[in-house]
Amino acid sequence: MRVTQSMLSSNMLRNLNNSYGKMSNYQDMLTSGRKFTKPSEDPVAAVMGMGYRVDLGKTEQYQRNLSTANSWLDSTDEALDQASSALKRVKELIVQAANDTNGTERQKINAEMKQIKEHLRDISNTQVAGNYIFSGTHVNEPLYTDKIGPQNPAVTTLGKEKTVEIDVFDGIRMSINTPGAELFGELDDFMAHVTTILDDDTKTSDEISEALGLQVIDGAGTTIPALDSVHEKTLKMQADVGARQNRVELMENRLGIGEGNIIKQMSLNEDTEYPATITNMVTQSSIHQAALSVGAKIIQQTLVDFIR
8 A cells, every 4th residue: 555645644633633632631621620521521421410410409408408497396495495494483383372372472473374374375376487386287377366365266176286397308208397286275274274263362272272283292292283294295295306306417417428428429420630630631742742743754845844
């Protein structure tokens, strides 16, 4: 086969263009920090990158959901803790009222009882970001609309016992509210019963004790069955909230680990390995210089070279 000067020149130019293309790719990788800048350069890696971004987006959404869950659960825990403290004070006041107190002192106790009753209604209407956390799924409706009336009829029997759930992981939903209509209804009824009894100045200490079920048990102190029962329910609800708070913390740790793994895989899939890329760039540059040197010997001089 006869090899002409034209063939030599064409091959040399083609090889030089390929060399320029490789150096351009390495330069793009070093400048952008990415192994590829267009999906067509590496379709498989591009598809994998899309999958990683979907997973990362879901993880970030779950983390936002957990932040919302923390807000609801923290507010619920604080509200129930305030209710528990109020019930302890109620018990102290009942014991005082059941002792030999005169009418004036008893009315002072009753005035504080009425304030605690209103305070418990305020707690039942606790909101987080405009949502009532004890109204079940009726998050736009308060449990109580005034200081003395019954529970809000807009909070239906079916809705007030349902829970609000959010996604915290693939296939995992968690309730973030605590339906409190029943608990606060019992609290309100008990407080109304107490204030009604204390409003009657004719009742003696023994009659007050009997009406409220106050008992003094050796080794157990003073018990008020109705109050102790509703206080126990409050503590159980608070314990349930605490358990869910611990679950949220575990899920946050799990999502944090998962997010780190996804970011690591994305980096391995897309980010430039600078040491290797720089080495390849230097090697290709040396090859290119060698090709130019050889090419200068291949191309014959023409008349243009003598026009100086």
